[in-house]
Amino acid sequence: MKKLVFVLVLLANSHLAVCQGNIRSSVKAGITYVLFGRGDRIGVNYYNEYNRSINRFLTFAPSLHVGYGSKVDRLMADGFYQEFRFVKASFALDANLFVSPMRFERHKIRLGVGPSIRFLSESFPSSFGLRLVDSPGLPTGNQYALIPIAYQRPRNQWTIGYTVVLEGELNVSPRWITGVRTSFQNYENGETVLNVGVNAGYRF
Numbered sequence: 402m403k404k405l406v407f408v409l410v411l412l413a414n415s416h417l418a419v420c421q422g423n424i425r426s427s428v429k430a431g432i433t434y435v436l437f438g439r440g441d442r443i444g445v446n447y448y449n450e451y452n453r454s455i456n457r458f459l460t461f462a463p464s465l466h467v468g469y470g471s472k473v474d475r476l477m478a479d480g481f482y483q484e485f486r487f488v489k490a491s492f493a494l495d496a497n498l499f500v501s502p503m504r505f506e507r508h509k510i511r512l513g514v515g516p517s518i519r520f521l522s523e524s525f526p527s528s529f530g531l532r533l534v535d536s537p538g539l540p541t542g543n544q545y546a547l548i549p550i551a552y553q554r555p556r557n558q559w560t561i562g563y564t565v566v567l568e569g570e571l572n573v574s575p576r577w578i579t580g581v582r583t584s585f586q587n588y589e590n591g592e593t594v595l596n597v598g599v600n601a602g603y604r605f
């Protein structure tokens with residue numbers, strides 16, 4: 402009888418270990434509203450993230466991000482106007498360590514921090530504005546004319562920094578999860594990025 406109980410306990414522990422092992426990983430896909438720099442350039446960011454539980458409270462999560470943001474300004478003179486555009490596109494790889502200090506039956510709060518490496522490509526006007534012109538065919542006084550816009554070639558650079566993440570995660574089912582996330586990124590070249598968005602994921 403004792404041997405039977407011992408075998409049953411071993412089988413139960415093995416089953417629990419397998420079940421726990423099967424849900425130690427998850428993948429997520431998310432989209433966020435992004436503010437570049439001082440917030441004058443807005444856009445979208447898409448990311449994929451792999452989560453691997455270290456223990457009940459710690460999770461390691463590398464993620465891949467693709468972002469795009471732009472800003473359009475308009476300059477007017479003597480009833481004429483021209484538009485000039487500022488564009489940023491980025492590709493980033495983060496490696497965050499999450500801690501879950503608050504865990505409930507169906508949801509939890511996660512705080513994450515980690516290094517980030519980012520490739521940034523940006524395009525902006527190298528010359529624009531107004532100039533004074535004086536022509537016999539114009540009315541008396543100084544007249545303004547638009548300076549033709551000249552765009553420089555895209556400026557590309559790699560930079561490193563850090564990411565801080567706050568996320569709320571909800572268990573929709575034993576396998577499916579969803580969440581809301583906000584993050585702040587700061588890079589050595591002075592760039593900052595603020596993200597706010599949602600995600601969905603699957604445990605396996």
